[in-house]
Amino acid sequence: MPLPxxxxxxxxxxxxxxxxxxxxxxxxxxxxxxxxxxxLGGEEKIMAYLCDLNKKGSQYVADIIGTEVLENSKETMTNYAMSNVALPV
Structure with a gap:
């Protein structure tokens, strides 16, 4: 429904x-x-689970499409609940 x-x-x-x-x-x-x-064990445990799931899941996707997980030299970009995966050209 549109706004008035x-x-x-x-x-x-x-x-x-x-x-x-x-x-x-x-x-x-x-x-x-x-x-x-x-x-669920508190926020630290929830975040640890999400980070682990993110790392495994993003690597799985990258393997399937034949690319890589985008990461920096300190390997800190995947320490969160979401990551970036390069798309095939």
Missing amino acids: PSAKSAFVNNFESVGTHKNGPYLSLKGAIAWRRDV
């Missing part, structure tokens, strides 16, 4: 809405944080 006409800029019109008028997301935040801490 407004004198505000297109940027403000596109991003000022939180996307919901329900309180559920706000009310579940405390439980979500507790679940990440108690069930």
Whole structure:
């Protein structure tokens, strides 16, 4: 559904809405944080898992398409939850 006409800029019109008028997301935040801490082992453990999955997954994709994972000389670009893989030319 399109937004109603407004004198505000297109940027403000596109991003000022939180996307919901329900309180559920706000009310579940405390439980979500507790679940990440108690069930998943906390933010450090979650991040370690994501980094490991990222390294294995990006290398797997690079092997399939015959390219490489883009990395710097200090090998720190893949220490996150996402990486860049070169596309074949």
